[in-house]
Amino acid sequence: MDVHEYLPLAPRDLLILAALAEGPSHGYGLIKAVEERSESGVLLDPANLYRVLRRMRELGWIVEADGEDASRRRVHRITDRGRALLSAELGRLERLLDQARPALADGRPA
């Protein structure tokens, strides 16, 4: 798979992958993690979240972790492919930032 076909990622997808990269999580955990990270810039609702999660599963970015957690909620885990995609996107963004940042750098404290 050429991960670059899926770039750039939507901010929502990026944040979900980033949250899962820190460890498996269930739906509510993901909503909380994404909202904390984005300081409420990206708001998720349950109906959309599971649509997105299903799409990611079908694309092979994430899988359902074996078994369920104590409260019997389904838990998702990031795959190697998902991790590769995440790092490709982060790399792309970093390069982009590196190219853009000098514009503001001169004359101002960074």
Place this chain on the structure above:
Amino acid sequence: MGRRRHPLEVAFELGLGALPPGPLRRDDRREMARTLRDQIAAAPTAAGRVRVAWRAIRRLPGVLIAEWLDWLGITGPYRGPSTGREGDGMLSNLLRNLGFAGRALRKAPTFTAASILLVALGVGTVTTAFTVVDHVLLRALPYPAQERLAYLTNGSHNGPTLDRLDGVAGFDLWTAATGHSVNLTRPDGDPLRLRRIETTPAFFTMFGARPHLGRLLVDADRDDLGIAVLSWPFWRDAFGGDPEIVGTTMVIDGEPIEIVGVLAEDFVQPSVLGDGAHFYRPIDWSNPGLQEPGYHAHSVLARLAPGVSLEVANEQIDRVEASVAEAFPEYYDDGPQDWPLVGLHEVMVQDVRSGLLLLLGAVGLLLLVACANVAHLFLARGLSRGGEMSIRRAMRARTWSRVGQLSAESLLVGLLGGLGGAALAQGALVFFRRWTVELPRGLDVAVDLRVLAVCIGVATATAFVCGLLPALRAVGRDVQEGLRGARGMTGSRRLGALRSGLIVFEVAISLVLVASAGLLMRSFLSVTAIDPGIEAEDVWVVPLNPTNVSSPEDYRNRMEPIRQAFLSIPGVTEASYGIEGPFEWVGGDRCCWSNRAPPPDEPEATPIRVFLHPVSEGFFATYGTELLAGTPWTRATATASPTPVVISEAMAIRFFGSAEAAVDREIPELRGGVVVAGVAEATKHYGLDQEHDYGVYIPIETLPFEIDRATFGLRFSDVPADLAGAIRRAVWSEEPNLPVTEVASLEAWIDDSSATRRFGSLLLGAFGIVALLLAAAGLYGTLLYAVGQRRQELGIRLALGAGRGRIQNDVIRRGVVHALLGVGAGVLLTLWAGRLLEAWLFGVTGTDALTLAGAAAVLFATAVAASWLPAYRAGRTDPLETLKAE
């Protein structure tokens, strides 16, 4: 789990129910619900809980639409890597357009949800009505060679008739059937009342019946009355589906009967023979009554030979009628009777056809109103997208590709609405069956593939037509105008005229529905306002079916003790019985004992049909029927000669001029001579909406035949707590094996007699209200949109000093003009439609001015109310804001 769920959480979960089917989505649905539950549980404040839940609900319609589009394969669930293959053929064009359309609709969830809902509503009701019509009126009966089955109408028939029919050329099969109530005695439990049909073996051949167990009746069974073939439901319910049942016996009316077979589950008894029988038995040909030409008991059914038309068959029947009349001149003194042979299907549906077509018509009107609203939505959307379309046009996108895209959107809405409508129809039919609306073939109604195809076809055509017109409009707009902004006046003015036309149309159609509902409602009210000539309060009725009645004396000797037992129940002040009770049979004709007699002062006149009611002592006191003149007979005087009778007021007036003049007069031509002892006030026996009949109450002591029915009436001064128990104990003290299946209040019987009217007016009323709301929504939306379009102009006028009241009046005036035009058109339509309704009306004409004025007022008031909010908003326009916005 113990926590009580938040109301919004419940709403969210209900909404999730509309996700497409599939295990994957079922799993997701559960997880979605759980996640919201977690979110709500974690929210610290009540306001926070509402916020979280509301956000989930608000986003739901968009997700639902997207999921359905995915599920139908119209859009992919995600944008995958491009395949690089884009065909140019028709099909791929269509698919591409559908894909575009899917994405466009997904971006406008409110518009999409509203249009789909409207289409689903309209199509769902039409499909429900059409399914019922299809099953009841159009579909073939489930019998072999059903188109050749026919029914001998005009009453029931007897042995001599049957003997003559059997040899007539042009027929394949003849059968006769008659229903009886019998009692099953069980070693464990109360006696059960059963319905037995006596028939011939040809009956089973004719209706394609197969045995589930054992065998059906065969020719060799002709004289064997000790056998029975059970119906499948009776076998399942009463015998627990015992596979070893064949060869065992059951006790019917004290006689052991051998069970020789059980019918297959799919056998449907033709509804002309009444409710499904519990079991079938050969006809008792040894009964001498059967050979009596005056004994009418059997329904007669025939199967024509292939290629024989009903006309030819009827000529044969005419010959039989003539030969019967010739053989028994004493019974046919005014010549042969006419028994037209009618197709079985026709007989079964003739009573409900007009009602069902009315329903279909009303539902069709509702669909039209819903359609008009979908057109509104597409128009509004077409306007707001004028800019987008103009850009595409300027970029030289071919006209047809743009029309293609817009019509793909309406196709999609139609498709989704059709699916929704099918689901609605399915639900409505479950409701229909649950509430057993009485239809001759009603029990097996269900949506099937054929109807589903019609349903989706109607939906797609509906949305396509509703969407295409606005689409062409939007595309036809001048490019320049579109690019200049949405304020171009000429185009919107033309669209405005189209929208106005739609409003006028909606108001007119709604008026037809509301006025029709009003007419039916007034008919219902005038029927229920009629005095039945009976004081029904505190009267309870108990129909009984005594069996093995050997003679009229036997009947009386067994019923009178039951009457006495009833009189000894504490709280009973009067008790009486007759062979039928008032309002026990509704509609007349199929129930009654009638004779003909000319009024004594005009012996040459055509004999008039009068209804005979054999009743016991105490009848008038029980039912609270007043005697206008004379006195009723007593048990002591009942058997005098000539027989003393009480006649109804209507009959007294027709026969003798007045109630007073009738007393002590004789009617020699009636039953060998009777004398009028009293005249009862006008009573209704067969329904409140029936004519006052010419009733003759004769003493039960002079009943000339035995009968297996007796209906008791009991008047209470004080109804005991255990009413049914007290009544049952009283009956069983005299007849321990007689089932007591019904104890009803007479008021309930009277109410039931107008149940069809109540149902009809409620149904049309519901349709009328929905149409009214839709029309109001259409008017409201149109005016609001127009106000939005004219904000700039209004702002300038306000800035120049125009009063707010004046501006509001302008908007309201626009609404009022629409309403007036619609009401005018609607009144004309109703005057025409009301004539079609007249068969269902009672005490009011189809062109009743008061009802029409009332309906017009309701429509008008609704229209003014719907105009008020847009007008208020127009008046609140801030001149500075609007001018700045330019």
